[in-house]
Amino acid sequence: MKYVLILGDGMSDYPIEQLNNKTPLQCAKKPNIDFLAQNAEVGMVKTVPEGLPPGSDVANLSVMGYNPLMYYTGRSPLEAVSMGIKLSATDVTLRCNLVTLSHEGEYKNKVMVDYSSDEISSEEAKILIEEINTHFKTDKISFYPGISYRHCMVWDWGFTNLNLTPPHDILDKKIGNYLPENKMILDMMVKSYDILKDHPVNKKRISKGLKPANSIWLWGEGKKPNLPKFYDMYKIQGSVVSAVDLIKGIGILAGLNIVEVEGATGNIHTNFKGKALAALEQLESGRDFVYLHIEAPDECGHRYEIENKVRAIELIDEEVVGTILNGLQKYHDYKILILPDHPTPLSLRTHTSEPVPYLLYQKSKSKKSGLTGYDEVQAASTNNYIDEGYKLMKYFILNDKSENVTNFVYE
Structure with missing residues (x-):
C-alpha cells in the first residue's frame, strides 16, 4: 500500500x-x-x-x-531543527521575521506593511541577519539566517510564554498594541530599525521599487520537542x-x-x-x-x-x-x-x-x-x-x- x-x-x-x-x-x-x-x-x-x-x-x-x-512546544524550534541548528535542553528559539514597517514617527506608531518584506531573497536576508547578529550576539543570544524572510534567534536559558504576536496577524495595523512586554526583545526590535533602515541592501531594494526589510520581528518562541x-x-x-x-x-x-x-x-x-x-x-x-x-x-x-x-x-x-x-x-x-x-x-x-x-x-x-x-x-x-x-x-x-x-x- x-x-x-x-x-x-x-x-x-x-x-x-x-x-x-x-x-x-x-x-x-x-x-x-x-x-x-x-x-x-x-x-x-x-x-x-x-x-x-x-x-x-x-x-x-x-x-x-x-x-x-x-x-x-512552540513554532520556532521546529524551524530551527530544519535549519540545522543544534539545540540544547536550555535553548529557547524565536522566529525572526524580516518585516517592512512604515516610516512615520517613533517605533510604536509604525504600521506593519509587509511581514515578508516583499518576500526578500535569501541572499539579501543573509546579509541583513548577519548584520543583526553583529550587533546583538552575546554568549546567550545568536541569530541564524534562514530562507527569505524566515530566520531564527537562539536564546540560551531564555524565557517562554512571552505572548508574542505573529506579524502576519497584524498586517496594515499599527504595531504599538502588539509589541512584546519583554524589554530585551523589544529593545532589539526597536534598535533593529535604526540598524536596517539605511542599510545598503535596503537602499538597493528601494531603488528597484521593492519594500525594505527595515526591522526584525520576534515571535513563536519555544523549546525543542x-x-x-x-x-x-x-x-x-x-x-x-x-x-x-x-x-x-x-x-x-x-x-x-x-x-x-x-x-x-x-x-x-x-x-x-x-x-x-x-x-x-x-x-x-x-x-x-x-x-x-x-x-x-x-x-x-x-x-x-x-x-x-x-x-x-x-x-x-x-x-x-x-x-x-x-x-x-x-x-x-x-x-x-x-x-x-x-x-x-x-x-x-x-x-x-x-x-x-x-x-x-x-x-x-x-x-x-x-x-x-x-x-x-x-x-x-x-x-x-x-x-x-x-x-x-x-x-x-x-x-x-x-x-x-x-x-x-x-x-
Missing part, C-alpha cells in the same frame, strides 16, 4: 462577497480533487485543539499524527516534501526523509509539479508514505489575494493531484488524503481554528459519496467528523476497515 497526504496549507476559507458568497474551494476548477471526492470518504476534522493557537505548527503536528496538547518516530507509530518509512522549514522540522523530528525540490518557494510561484514528481520518486525508491505540503493558499489568504488563492487551489489540482494520480496508477492499491491544516480566511487574513474538510480515497475501495465535489459545505453535509485531528493519521494508515469515523477511538 502507498499513502500520499496532500496538504494545501490554509486552503479552507469563509464565503466571500467577491466570489459570489462562495469559498475559494467552491469556486476553483479542480476536476481531479472533485473526482476523488465523488468516490471517497469526505468529512470534517478539527486539527487545532481548544486552547492552542491556530498556527501551522499546531495544525501540522496534528495532521502528522501527534497530539499538540502533548507535543507542542521530543516526538516519537513516525516509523515506530505506523511501521512504514516516509518522506516530507515541503518548501517550509516548519514542516521540514516536524519531519526531521519524526524521523522522516526530507526532500528538497528545486524551485520550491512556499508561495504561488512554487514548483508545484516538481513537488509531485519528487513525492512519486520517494514512493518508487521504496518509501510507502509521503507528506506533500503546499504553502501557497495560506500565503494568498494572508495577503488578501482572492484570485491567487483560487488559482493556487487550481494549480494544486492540476499539477499536484493530477500528477500524483497518474503516477500512482502502477500500484495495486494506494490511499490519498487531502486536506488543509487550518482555515486562512481571506476576510481575516489570518488563521482560524474551525474544522477543515478532509478527503480520504482508496483505489481498491472506491465508493460513491453522493457529493459533486470537495469543499467546506459538502464535507460538513456528510456528518463525518473527527474531533481530534491527530486521530486522522492513524485512521488513514492503520484503520482501513473502520467506517464509523465519528466514533473512531485513538488507542
